[in-house]
Amino acid sequence: MTRPIVMLFTLVVALAPPAMAKGEEPPLPSGSLLDRFSRYKRERLVAAEASPNRSYAIPIKLHQETSEPATQTPGDETLREESEEEIVRNGTDPRDFSAKATLFYRFVELRDGTSDQRLTVSVVAPILDRKVAVGLEFPGARSVDPQGAATEKSGMGDIVLRAVTKLPLSKLFTAISLAETTLPTATEDLLGGHHWLVSAGGGVIFHPAPFFFLAPLLLYDADAARDDGFDHVSRLRLRIFGMMATPWGFYFLPEFQLVVDLIDDRGETFIAPEVGYMLEPGRVVYVKPGWGVNPNRLERQWQFEIGTRIEF
Numbered sequence: 001m002t003r004p005i006v007m008l009f010t011l012v013v014a015l016a017p018p019a020m021a022k023g024e025e026p027p028l029p030s031g032s033l034l035d036r037f038s039r040y041k042r043e044r045l046v047a048a049e050a051s052p053n054r055s056y057a058i059p060i061k062l063h064q065e066t067s068e069p070a071t072q073t074p075g076d077e078t079l080r081e082e083s084e085e086e087i088v089r090n091g092t093d094p095r096d097f098s099a100k101a102t103l104f105y106r107f108v109e110l111r112d113g114t115s116d117q118r119l120t121v122s123v124v125a126p127i128l129d130r131k132v133a134v135g136l137e138f139p140g141a142r143s144v145d146p147q148g149a150a151t152e153k154s155g156m157g158d159i160v161l162r163a164v165t166k167l168p169l170s171k172l173f174t175a176i177s178l179a180e181t182t183l184p185t186a187t188e189d190l191l192g193g194h195h196w197l198v199s200a201g202g203g204v205i206f207h208p209a210p211f212f213f214l215a216p217l218l219l220y221d222a223d224a225a226r227d228d229g230f231d232h233v234s235r236l237r238l239r240i241f242g243m244m245a246t247p248w249g250f251y252f253l254p255e256f257q258l259v260v261d262l263i264d265d266r267g268e269t270f271i272a273p274e275v276g277y278m279l280e281p282g283r284v285v286y287v288k289p290g291w292g293v294n295p296n297r298l299e300r301q302w303q304f305e306i307g308t309r310i311e312f
Contacts, residue, residue, distance in 0.1 A: 086210040089281050091309040092243045092253050092274075094176050094205055094215055095166055097126040097133040098282075104307025112297045118142040118157060135162045144190040155187035169204070177202040178219065184227075195233055196225040211245040234262040249278040269293035270300055282311035 087096045102122040109115050119141040126133050139157030162180040169175055179200050186193030201219030216238070223233040241255035253274040260267045271293065276286030288305040295301050 088211055088243070088245045088251070089311055090243075090245060090251050090276060090278050090284050091282075091311055092251065092276075093207075093213055094164065094203075094217075095174050095207070095213075096311075097124075097130050097164075097166070099126060099312040100124045100282075100309060101312075102307055102309045104305055106303060106305040108303040109301050110297070111292070111295045111299055111301045113147045115145045116142070117144075120157075131165065133164045135164070136160070137162075142186075142191050144188075146190060153188040153190040155191055157186050158192040159183045159185045172206060172208055174205045174207065175202065176205060176217075178217070180219070181224075184225075194227045194230045195223045197221055197233060198224050199237075201237075211247075212243065214240075214242040216240045232263060236260045236262065251276050251278070266296070268295065268299045272303065272305075274305075276309075284309040 087093050089096070089098070091098075091100050091102070100123075103120075104122070105117070105119050107115065107117050118139045120137060120139045122135065122137045124133055124135040137160035139159070141154070142157040143152055143154040145152040160180060160182050162178060164176055164178050167175045167177075177200075179198075181199070182195070182197040184193040184196050199219050199221045201217060203215055203217035205213055205215045207213040217240075219237045219239075221233055221235050221237065226232070236259070238258040238260075239255060241253060243251055243253045245251040253276070255272045255274065257270040257272065258267060259270075269292065270290055272288055272290030274286055274288040276284050278284050285308045286306070288303075288307075290300070290303040290305070292300045292302065
């Protein structure tokens with residue numbers, strides 16, 4: 001009688017799941033997307049280590065940011081656990097405060113036939129122990145042809161400066177705030193240079209997995225100064241975009257834009273899906289077409305953008 005009981009006890013112990021430490025999460029189902037994604041990345045890393053002379057393009061590299069532990073207060077024997085963020089290194093996540101540079105060409109055509117071409121360099125750098133990211137957008141070459149009348153003007157456009165901060169709210173949500181200014185540096189009247197704009201806003205990023213996020217952002221633009229004869233600027237810009245990355249290096253970043261002019265009481269709706277490919281971690285090429293939804297005479301009818309992004 002004792003032997004069957006011992007055998008039954010041994011079988012139960014062998015089949016029982018291993019004990020988990022306090023706070024430890026149960027393992028993901030073997031068939032989940034996150035499990036397949038992580039397993040694919042591990043296999044590529046193992047293959048690269050086994051054959052160092054062979055080039056393996058690891059499609060997605062995760063960048064972990066660790067915050068400093070909170071100061072211990074008197075009488076409190078526990079410290080706040082370090083928070084970690086896993087961010088796909090394709091330069092699209094607003095939480096990623098890595099140093100990066102983007103070079104892109106954009107062609108835009110308005111409903112009235114006016115075309116706008118620009119070659120822009122955008123640079124982002126982290127400061128204050130990666131708590132703030134500052135950026136510079138320099139349209140070094142811009143060309144505008146009003147209404148296709150062959151009166152094209154070329155030169156430098158308006159420079160944009162911005163600063164972004166972030167505040168983790170939970171494992172799934174991060175709040176960001178943004179301040180921006182557009183300097184009237186254009187060398188020709190058609191290229192800008194009539195308003196000094198200041199902008200402020202923010203949003204909340206939903207990031208349930210390293211390879212996916214959804215980010216609605218709302219900004220308000222106003223003019224701090226303007227040339228004589230030009231109207232005030234007061235508008236809201238709503239941008240909603242989400243990113244889905246694949247284990248093969250491709251990512252998809254659709255964006256919805258709504259610009260509401262608070263003075264003229266009119267709005268512009270624009271859709272611009274970005275498709276990119278990661279050549280290696282931190283090295284991306286992309287294309288970004290876009291279309292206006294029922295644009296009026298002075299709004300964007302369509303655009304095409306192509307660029308490359310490098311993280312350092």
